[in-house]
Amino acid sequence: MAVNLSEPTNLLPVTGVRLGVAEAAIKKPGRNDLLLIELAEGSCVAGVFTRNAFAAAPVQLCRESLKATSAIRALLVNAGNANAATGSAGLEDARRTTAAVAAALGCAPQQVLPFSTGVIGQRLPLERMLAAVPKAAADLAAGAWAAAARTIMTTDTVSKGASRRVATSQGDVTVTGIAKGVGMIEPHMATMLAFVATDARLTPAATDAALRAAVDESFNCVTVDSDTSTNDSCVLCATAQVGTREIGIGDADYALVSAAIREVCIELAQCVVRDGEGATRFITIEVGGARDVAEARQVGYAIANSPLVKTAMFAGDANWGRIVMAIGKAGVEGLDPARVGVALDDVVLLEGGEPHPDYREERGAAIVARPEFTIRVGLGRGDAQARLWTCDFSYEYVKINAEYRT
Amino acid sequence: MAVNLSEPTNLLPVTGVRLGVAEAAIKKPGRNDLLLIELAEGSCVAGVFTRNAFAAAPVQLCRESLKATSAIRALLVNAGNANAATGSAGLEDARRTTAAVAAALGCAPQQVLPFSTGVIGQRLPLERMLAAVPKAAADLAAGAWAAAARTIMTTDTVSKGASRRVATSQGDVTVTGIAKGVGMIEPHMATMLAFVATDARLTPAATDAALRAAVDESFNCVTVDSDTSTNDSCVLCATAQVGTREIGIGDADYALVSAAIREVCIELAQCVVRDGEGATRFITIEVGGARDVAEARQVGYAIANSPLVKTAMFAGDANWGRIVMAIGKAGVEGLDPARVGVALDDVVLLEGGEPHPDYREERGAAIVARPEFTIRVGLGRGDAQARLWTCDFSYEYVKINAEYRT
Numbered sequence: 179m180a181v182n183l184s185e186p187t188n189l190l191p192v193t194g195v196r197l198g199v200a201e202a203a204i205k206k207p208g209r210n211d212l213l214l215i216e217l218a219e220g221s222c223v224a225g226v227f228t229r230n231a232f233a234a235a236p237v238q239l240c241r242e243s244l245k246a247t248s249a250i251r252a253l254l255v256n257a258g259n260a261n262a263a264t265g266s267a268g269l270e271d272a273r274r275t276t277a278a279v280a281a282a283l284g285c286a287p288q289q290v291l292p293f294s295t296g297v298i299g300q301r302l303p304l305e306r307m308l309a310a311v312p313k314a315a316a317d318l319a320a321g322a323w324a325a326a327a328r329t330i331m332t333t334d335t336v337s338k339g340a341s342r343r344v345a346t347s348q349g350d351v352t353v354t355g356i357a358k359g360v361g362m363i364e365p366h367m368a369t370m371l372a373f374v375a376t377d378a379r380l381t382p383a384a385t386d387a388a389l390r391a392a393v394d395e396s397f398n399c400v401t402v403d404s405d406t407s408t409n410d411s412c413v414l415c416a417t418a419q420v421g422t423r424e425i426g427i428g429d430a431d432y433a434l435v436s437a438a439i440r441e442v443c444i445e446l447a448q449c450v451v452r453d454g455e456g457a458t459r460f461i462t463i464e465v466g467g468a469r470d471v472a473e474a475r476q477v478g479y480a481i482a483n484s485p486l487v488k489t490a491m492f493a494g495d496a497n498w499g500r501i502v503m504a505i506g507k508a509g510v511e512g513l514d515p516a517r518v519g520v521a522l523d524d525v526v527l528l529e530g531g532e533p534h535p536d537y538r539e540e541r542g543a544a545i546v547a548r549p550e551f552t553i554r555v556g557l558g559r560g561d562a563q564a565r566l567w568t569c570d571f572s573y574e575y576v577k578i579n580a581e582y583r584t
Numbered sequence: 585m586a587v588n589l590s591e592p593t594n595l596l597p598v599t600g601v602r603l604g605v606a607e608a609a610i611k612k613p614g615r616n617d618l619l620l621i622e623l624a625e626g627s628c629v630a631g632v633f634t635r636n637a638f639a640a641a642p643v644q645l646c647r648e649s650l651k652a653t654s655a656i657r658a659l660l661v662n663a664g665n666a667n668a669a670t671g672s673a674g675l676e677d678a679r680r681t682t683a684a685v686a687a688a689l690g691c692a693p694q695q696v697l698p699f700s701t702g703v704i705g706q707r708l709p710l711e712r713m714l715a716a717v718p719k720a721a722a723d724l725a726a727g728a729w730a731a732a733a734r735t736i737m738t739t740d741t742v743s744k745g746a747s748r749r750v751a752t753s754q755g756d757v758t759v760t761g762i763a764k765g766v767g768m769i770e771p772h773m774a775t776m777l778a779f780v781a782t783d784a785r786l787t788p789a790a791t792d793a794a795l796r797a798a799v800d801e802s803f804n805c806v807t808v809d810s811d812t813s814t815n816d817s818c819v820l821c822a823t824a825q826v827g828t829r830e831i832g833i834g835d836a837d838y839a840l841v842s843a844a845i846r847e848v849c850i851e852l853a854q855c856v857v858r859d860g861e862g863a864t865r866f867i868t869i870e871v872g873g874a875r876d877v878a879e880a881r882q883v884g885y886a887i888a889n890s891p892l893v894k895t896a897m898f899a900g901d902a903n904w905g906r907i908v909m910a911i912g913k914a915g916v917e918g919l920d921p922a923r924v925g926v927a928l929d930d931v932v933l934l935e936g937g938e939p940h941p942d943y944r945e946e947r948g949a950a951i952v953a954r955p956e957f958t959i960r961v962g963l964g965r966g967d968a969q970a971r972l973w974t975c976d977f978s979y980e981y982v983k984i985n986a987e988y989r990t
Contacts, residue, residue, distance in 0.1 A: 231919040232912030263908040265938035298905025299939060362892055362909065403891045404810075405906075406913035485809045485891070485977075486768055486985055493986035499704025500811075502669040503768065506638030507812035513637040532671035533705060571891075576979050579892055580899035 181460040181549050181569065183452040186339035189323035190352045192375040194218035194417025197326040198317030202310035204303055205258030205296060212307060213329040214314035215253040215373065216283060221417045223250040224386040225291070226393050228410035229366040234262035235272040236292040237411060243276075243288045248382060251289040253373065253413065254279050254314075256307060257330050257358070258296040262408035271302045278308045282315040295332055295358060295371050295409050297582075327356040330371055333578055334360050336453050340445035342438040346431040348421025351378040353435070355442040359450035361579060363402035364483070365410045372397065372412040372446055378435045380416040381424045388436040389414040396443035399475075400567045402454035403575070404483040414439065451567045456574030459491050460550045466563040467517075467556040473510055474564035477555060480508035488571030496542025498527045505555060517558030523551050587866040587955050587975065589858040592745035595729035596758045599783040600624035600823025604723030605735040608716035610709055611664030611702060618713060619735040620720035621659040621779060622689060627823045629656040630792040631697070632799050634816035635772040640668035641678040642698040643817060649682075649694045654788060657695040659779065659819065660685050662713060663736050663764070664702040668814035677708045684714045688721040699817050701738055701764060701777050703988075733762040736777055739984055740766050742859050746851035748844040752837040754827025757784040759841070761848040763818075765856035766863075767985060769808035770889070771816045778803065778818040778852055784841045785824035787832045794842040795820040802849035805881075806973045808860035809981070810889040820845065857973045862980030865897050868958040872969040873923075879916055880970035883961060886914035894977030902948025904933045911961060923964030929957050 195217060199210040217223070225244055227237045243250070254275055261268045276290040283290075294302070327337035341354040355374030363370060380388065393412055418424075425431045452460050463482055468474035481487055484504040490497035501520055506513070516531035522545040526534045545551050601623060605616040623629070631650055633643045649656070660681055667674045682696035689696075700708070733743035747760040761780030769776060786794065799818055824830075831837045858866050869887055874880035887893055890910040896903040907926055912919070922937035928951040932940045951957050 229915075230909060230912035231914075231916065232908050232921050232924075260905070263905055263934065263939065267938075298903075298909060300905075362906075364913075366913075405890050405892050405909060408905075408909050408912060484811050485981070486811050489982050489985035490988075492982065493988075495986070495988075497704075497988070499666070499669055499706075499814075500768075502638050503636060503704060503811060503814050506636035506814060507770075507772075508637075509635075510637065515638050518638075528669065531669075532673075533669065571982060573979050573982050575891070576895050576898065576977060576982060579895035580901070582896075582899075582901070582903070 180336045180453040181457050183336050183449060185337055186324065186327060189339045190341040190343060190354050191321045192352050192354050192417060193377040193419035194221060195375045196318040196320050197322040198314040198319065199325050199329040200310040200313035200317060202256065202307045204256055210329045211257045212310045212314050213255040213326050214279065214318065216318055217251055217415050218417045218419060221250065221415055222380055222382050222385045223413060223415050224389045225411060225413040226389060228407055230406050230408045232263055232408045234260050234294060234409045235264055235268035236261055236294045237409060238269060239272045240291045240411065243291060247288050249289055250291055251285040252279050252283055253291045253293060255293040255330050255371065257332050259294060259300055259302050260296045260298045260409050261294040261302050262298040264301055267301065271304050274304060275307055278311040282312050293371055293411050298408060323354055323356060330358045332358060333455055334358050334453055338446055338449035340442045342441050344434045344438040346434055348423060351376060351420050351435050353438045353442045355446050357446040357450055360453045361403060361455040362405040362407040363400065363450060363454065364404045364406050365397045366406055370407045370410050374439060374442055375415040375417065376435060376439065377417050377419040379418040379421050379424050381426045384425055384427050384432055385414055385416045387427050388439045391436060392440040392443040395440055396447035399565060400447045400451045401479060401482045402451060402569055448567055451569050454569035455578045456572040457569035458572055459570040461491060461568050462552040463566045463568060464552055465555045467558045467560060468562040469560035470562045471564050474562050477505055477508045477510060477557065478564050478566040480504045481553060482566050482568035485571055491546055492570040492572045494543065494547045496522060496546045498542060501553060502528065513557065519556040521554040522546065586742045586859040587863050589742050589855060591743055592730065592733060595745045596747040596749060596760050597727045598758050598760050598781040598823060599825035600627060601781045602724040602726050603728040603732040604720040605731050606716040606719035606723060608662065608713045610662055616735040617663045618716045618720050619661040619732050620685065620724065622724055623657055623821050624823045624825060627656065627821055628786055628788050628791045629819060629821050630795045631817060631819040632795060634813055636812050636814045638669055638814045640666050640700060640815045641670055641674035642667055642700045643815060644675060645678045646697045646817065649697060653694050655695055656697055657691045658685050658689055659697045659699060661699040661736050661777065663738050665700060665706055665708050666702045666704045666815050667700040667708050668704040670707055673707065677710050680710060681713055684717040688718050699777055701815050704814060729760055729762060736764045738764060739861055740764050740859055744852055744855035746848045748847050750840045750844040752840050754829060757782060757826050757841050759844045759848045761852050763852040763856055766859045767809060767861040768811040768813040769806065769856060769860065770810045770812050771803045772812055776813045776816050780845060780848055781821040781823065782841060782845065783823050783825040785827050785830050786822035787830045790831055790833050790838055791820055791822045793833050794845045797842060798846040798849040801846055802853035805971060806853045806857045807885060807888045808857060808975055854973055857975050860975035861984045862978040863975035864978055865976040866956045867897060867974050869972045869974060870958055871961045873963040873965060874968040875966035876968045877970050880968050883911055883914045883916060883963065884970050884972040886910045887959060888972050888974035891977055897952055897976040898978045900953045902928060902952045904948060907959060908934065925962040927960040928952065
C-alpha cells in the first residue's frame with residue numbers, strides 16, 4: 179500500500195562501514211532479522227533518542243555508552259522485539275548481545291550500540307540472538323546496505339534507504355542512510371531506527387550538530403499515528419575516511435556535508451510516511467502565518483493526527499470542515515478564525531475565515547483523489563512556518579494493528 | 585455496535601419543559617431532525633461550549649444571548665448540519681432560525697438558543713428549517729424526551745437519555761437530560777450537544793456551578809477519537825417549578841440536586857462513549873498516584889487516544905506494551921518508570937516498572953475479551969487521580985468516517 183515508494187536502488191557504499199545480516203528467528207523464522215554494522219576505527223558517532231519515558235533497554239544502554247566512550251565500533255540491530263518495558267532483565271539481555279558482538283569483533287562491549295524494534299514487553303530470544311551474532315559478523319561486507327535495510331523491517335512493506343554524494347575541498351563525501359517505520363510514529367527526537375553514515379571526517383561536535391539539525395527537519399516533522407515509540411533512535415556515523423583535516427561546524431565543507439545529511443534524513447523520513455501503516459495518501463502539511471515555528475507545528479500536528487481528517491483523506495473526500503475543526507482545536511491562544519485561510523494544493527477553500535466563493539466540491543475532490551497533495555494553512559498572525567508529512571488512516575491501519583501479535 | 589447500551593426508557597418529564605420535533609430534511613428526508621425545547625417563564629439557563637477556535641455560528645449566538653439576557657425561553661436544535669465554518673452568512677442563518685422560533689412562541693429572538701450538529705462547512709437549508717419550526721411548535725408536549733433524544737442523533741446508533749429524581753426539603757426534584765455523540769468527541773468544555781433540565785428553583789449562580797461541576801466529571805472525561813467538535817454545547821435548564829425558595833450554592837438542597845445533575849451527566853457521557861463510532865469495547869481508564877489531576881488526565885488521555893492501544897483493544901489483544909508506550913509518551917516531566925504500575929481490572933501487568941512475575945498472556949486476554957473493563961495506572965508520584973472513559977478503534981470507525989458525506 180506504500181504511496182509512490184519503491185525499494186531503494188543504488189545505495190552508495192560508505193568507506194569505513196561494513197554490514198552483515200543473519201537470521202535469529204526473533205519473531206518468526208524465515209527471514210534475516212539481525213543486522214551488524216561495523217565502523218572503522220576513528221569513527222565519530224552521534225545519536226538522538228526517543229523522549230518516551232519508557233525508553234527501551236537498548237536506548238538506555240546507547241545513552242550510557244555514548245556518554246562513556248567516543249570510540250563506537252559497531253551497531254547491533256534486531257527486528258521483531260523491542261526489548262522495552264522488560265525491566266532490569268531486559269537491560270541485562272541487551273548487555274549480553276553487545277558483549278557477544280564485542281567478542282566477535284575484538285572490541286569492548288561499550289563500543290557496541292544495541293537497537294531493537296518490534297513487540298513491547300517481551301524478553302529477547304537471547305540464545306538465538308547470541309548464536310546469530312557470529313554469523314552476522316562473518317557476513318560483513320562494504321556494500322550490503324540494501325540487505326541491511328531489508329533486515330530491520332517490521333510492518334514496513336518496502337525497505338528504506340537513501341544516498342547522496344557531495345564534492346568537498348578534500349574530495350567526494352558519501353552519505354548513506356537506512357530507516358524503518360512504520361507504526362507508532364510521531365518521533366519527538368528521532369524516528370524508530372534510522373542509521374546514517376558518512377565517510378566525512380567530521381569532528382564530534384560537527385557530527386552531533388549535523389545530526390540534530392537534520393533530524394529536526396526530517397524525522398521530527400512526520401507522524402503516522404501520533405504514537406511515540408519507546409525505541410526511536412537515529413544515529414549518524416562519520417567514519418573519517420575522506421581527507422585528513424577535520425571538518426568543524428564553522429567550515430565551508432560542513433555546510434555541504436550537513437546539507438547532504440539533511441537530504442538523506444528527509445528522504446528517509448518521507449519514506450517512513452509513504453509506507454505508513456495502511457497508507458494510501460502521502461500528505462504534506464504546510465502551515466504559515468504563525469507567530470513562531472512551535473505554533474505552526476502545533477497546528478500542523480493537530481491536522482496530521484486528526485482521525486477525522488485522516489479518514490476523510492482515505493475516502494478521497496475533501497471534507498475541509500474537518501481541517502478547520504483540527505485548526506480550531508489545536509489550542510492556539512487567541513487565534514482569529516477571520517484571518518485563517520486553507521487550501522488544498524492551489525485550490526483555496528477558506529479565505530479570511532469564510533468559505534471561498536469560487537470553491538466547488540469537484541475541485542477539492544480532484545485534489546484529494548491524488549496519491550500526493552498538500553494541505554496549506556495560513557494563520558494570519560505572523561511570519562513563522564512549518565512543514566510536516568503524514569499519511570491517511572485506512573481500514574488497513576486497523577487491520578495491521580489489530581492483528582499485529584497474532 | 586454500541587456497547588451495553590439500549591434506548592433509554594422511563595425518561596421522567598420535567599415540569600416547565602415541553603418538547604416538540606419536526607422533519608426539516610436537513611441532511612436527507614425521512615426522519616425528524618429539528619427539536620424545539622420550550623422552557624417555562626422564570627427558568628434559569630447555563631451553558632458551556634466548545635473551546636474550538638472555530639466555534640460554530642450557533643455557539644457564537646448562544647454565547648451572545650446568554651450574556652445579553654437571563655430569560656431564555658427556548659432551545660432550537662437541528663441534526664445533519666453543524667453550521668460551522670460558514671462565516672457571516674452562517675451567523676445570519678442562525679439568527680433567522682431563532683427569529684422564527686420567537687415568532688412561533690411569542691418571545692424575543694434573543695430568548696431562543698440555537699444548536700446545530702452535523703457536517704461542517706455547509707450552509708443550513710434555511711427555507712426547509714423555517715417551514716418546520718411551526719410544526720415543531722405545534723408538536724410541543726411535556727413528556728416527549730424520548731422523541732427529542734432520537735431527533736438529535738447523527739451517527740449515533742442508539743438515542744441517549746437519563747433521569748434522576750431526588751427528594752429535597754421543598755419536594756421531589758427531577759433531572760432529565762439527553763445527549764448525542766458520537767464522533768469528533770474529545771470535549772474540552774462540554775460535549776457535542778447535551779441538554780439537561782431540572783424543575784429545581786436554582787439560582788443563576790447555582791445553575792452555572794452545578795453545570796460546570798457536572799461537566800467536569802462527565803463530558804470532560806470522555807474521548808472517542810481525540811477530535812474536538814466546533815459545536816460542543818451542554819446546557820442546563822432549571823425551570824423553578826418545585827418549591828418557592830431559591831436554592832443557592834450553599835444550601836443543603838444544592839448538594840442533592842447537583843449530585844443528581846452530575847449523575848445524569850455522567851450517564852449521558854458514558855452513553856456517548858458506549859455508542860462511540862464503531863465501538864466494540866467500553867473502557868474505563870483510572871490513573872492514580874499523580875502529582876495533580878491535570879497530570880493524571882494527561883496520562884489518561886494519552887492512553888485513551890492512542891490509536892495503537894485502541895486497535896489492540898478492538899482485537900481483544902492485551903498488548904500492554906502499548907499502554908506503557910502511551911504512558912511514556914504523555915509528557916509527564918520526570919516520570920520514573922521504575923515506580924509505574926499497570927493493571928487490567930484486577931490483573932497486574934507491571935509493578936514497579938517491571939513485568940509482574942505472575943502475569944500470563946491468557947489472564948490479560950480474558951479481561952480484554954470483555955465488552956467492558958478498566959485500565960488502571962499508578963504513577964507512584966503523588967495522591968491525585970482521574971477517571972476517563974473511552975472506546976476502542978475498529979474498522980467500523982474508519983468506515984463511518986470515510987463514508988460520512990457519501
